[in-house]
Amino acid sequence: MAGKTKKVKAPVTSWERNQNIWGWLFILPTMLGLIILNIYPMFSTLYQSFFKTGDFGKGNMFVGLENYTTLIQDSEVWRSLWNTFKYAIIEVPFSIAIALVLAVFLNRKMAGRSTYRAIFFLPMVAAPAAVAMVWKWLYNSKFGLLNHVFGGNTEWISNPKIAWISIAVIGVWSILGYNIVLFISGLQEIPKDYYEAADIDGASGPAAFFKITLPLLSPTIFFVLITRVIGSLQVFDLVYMVMDENNPAMKSTQSIVYLFYQYSFKYGNKGYGSAIVLLLLLVIMIITIFQMIAQKKWVYYN
Amino acid sequence: MSLKTKRNTQKILVHVILIIFSIIMLVPFIWMMLTAFKSVGEATSVNPFVIFPSEWKTDAFTAVWKNMNFFLLYKNTLLLIFWRVVCACLTATMAGYAFGRLQFKGKNFMFSLVLFQMMIPGQLFIIPQYIMVSGMKMTNSIFALVFPGLVTAFGTFLLKQAYMSLPKDLEEAARLDGCNIFQTFLRIMAPLTKSSMIALGIFTAVFAYKDLMWPLVVNTSAAKMPLSAALATMQGQYSSNYPQLMAASLIACVPMIVLYLIFQKQFIEGIATSGGKL
Incomplete structure (x- = not known):
């Protein structure tokens, strides 16, 4: 009896001892990669933000907080941040609201369900550069399809008053399918009998949507909201592709990440670029923390 | 009877909305294709505005294929x-x-x-x-x-x-x-x-x-x-040669779209589960 226990116990302890070795071996490539590719770069970006970079990355000069004092007074930075907010204020609510309605429609047995889903998801697998180019062509004020269909000579992307909306529309169009798919998988977890019970109580359609769907889907909505806010604050591709550098609406559409790109890689001022991207990090962190606190008021967990 | 007609009108309404959004999602891709097959003259013709190319030309494709x-x-x-x-x-x-x-x-x-x-x-x-x-x-x-x-x-x-x-x-x-x-x-x-x-x-x-x-x-x-x-x-x-820009976009997009259409289920589930578990 005693011998038997010993026999079983011996491999168990060696297994447990081995866990330490194997555990570290298994995480080693990932941790090494994360330290080299992400953790070190984070501190390096912070360090870099105290320097003024000379041409070709040479002649780094320590300037202390100068980049930050410049940043605070730089109206272009604040304007770009404001433009980014304007973009997000359209992209996030519209892409979520429209996707929510369409997902509710698609979350039932119906003809053509998977075809609709496949069509809505299509932009997710298209190169953003190609998407931006075709939209730019649709928006073209002289030869574009949009002005032909709606009449008039609207300058969709060169009128500073509306260009930011036009860009955000492309953003909504691009991300809609992704949100729909996430919402559908969230909707499928809501038990069907909730709706049956509500139906008996005379609540169906919009009433059921507000009383059952919205509260039970709120964790998914919260997740999509968090990721979309973070994603939209990093908008770059659309601005870079749609707006030419001499576009009169550039000033009112360039995003903070676009400005970061320009300073870091066009003007070669990586120090200032680093300061800009750290400002973005700060903004994202504040907004995310705020959302985490606010969720307690509206997200419903079972 | 009246309940049934009500349900049917609802169904049709839902389809109408879904079809409208499907068209909005597809128009940019269709327009990309139609433009790519036009001549520059036809693509930038305003009066008359040309929707379908009068002749499906592949010039733009051969040009960008050679250049790029x-x-x-x-x-x-x-x-x-x-x-x-x-x-x-x-x-x-x-x-x-x-x-x-x-x-x-x-x-x-x-x-x-x-x-x-x-x-x-x-x-x-x-x-x-x-x-x-x-x-x-x-x-x-x-x-x-x-x-x-x-x-x-x-x-x-x-x-x-x-x-x-x-x-x-x-x-x-x-x-x-x-x-x-x-x-x-x-x-x-x-x-x-x-x-x-x-x-x-x-x-x-x-x-x-x-x-x-x-x-x-x-x-x-x-x-x-x-x-x-x-x-x-x-x-x-090539900022103003629209057929060529659209042809290049199409050539760049088609392989991924074809893969997506073949493995649709895996694509959608793959991206949704990865996103959903974040």
Whole structure:
């Protein structure tokens, strides 16, 4: 009896001892990669933000907080941040609201369900550069399809008053399918009998949507909201592709990440670029923390 | 009867809304195609406005195909995707297993580093990553394209979740059969996370294909660009030849769209489960 226990116990302890070795071996490539590719770069970006970079990355000069004092007074930075907010204020609510309605429609047995889903998801697998180019062509004020269909000579992307909306529309169009798919998988977890019970109580359609769907889907909505806010604050591709550098609406559409790109890689001022991207990090962190606190008021967990 | 008609009108209304949105989603792709087959004159004709090309011309395709060396661009993009998927799946499955199933010292701290990295916007890493690559004299190479994707915090998290959801008995049975940890991982556990691996693979592939800023920064030579960066550069050169711009966009988009249409279910589930588990 005693011998038997010993026999079983011996491999168990060696297994447990081995866990330490194997555990570290298994995480080693990932941790090494994360330290080299992400953790070190984070501190390096912070360090870099105290320097003024000379041409070709040479002649780094320590300037202390100068980049930050410049940043605070730089109206272009604040304007770009404001433009980014304007973009997000359209992209996030519209892409979520429209996707929510369409997902509710698609979350039932119906003809053509998977075809609709496949069509809505299509932009997710298209190169953003190609998407931006075709939209730019649709928006073209002289030869574009949009002005032909709606009449008039609207300058969709060169009128500073509306260009930011036009860009955000492309953003909504691009991300809609992704949100729909996430919402559908969230909707499928809501038990069907909730709706049956509500139906008996005379609540169906919009009433059921507000009383059952919205509260039970709120964790998914919260997740999509968090990721979309973070994603939209990093908008770059659309601005870079749609707006030419001499576009009169550039000033009112360039995003903070676009400005970061320009300073870091066009003007070669990586120090200032680093300061800009750290400002973005700060903004994202504040907004995310705020959302985490606010969720307690509206997200419903079972 | 009246309830039935009410239900039917509702059904039709839903379809009408879905069809309107489907058209909105499809029009840019259709317009891309129609423009690509037109002559420049027809594409920029206002009076009359031409919707369908009077003659389906392939001039724009042959011109951009000759100018842009798409074979090379496809090859670069394919290599970028291939190496990113291989690296992501390999490193993430190992780390995911360790974090999900093994007990070792420092595990929680290490995993908190993974989570921390997931919350930081990617642009924060770009300047130092670029300095590293150029320090290694590796700009304008496939390695440079792959570099930021050698490991994946997000994939590690995804696979950790997958390993955690597996039943405990499996491991114990393997252990009693005399498997060591590595054998248990390779033969018993890893095969069971296949669906998460596929999801991570598709997710990695699509985002590698769509990435624009990093390739623009690191590979400035036309011969080493992936499709996305090449399209962006091309736009500057042919800014008013719309059939050619649209033909190039179409050539760049078609392979991924065809793959998507074939493996639709895996694509949608892959991206949705990866996104949903974040």
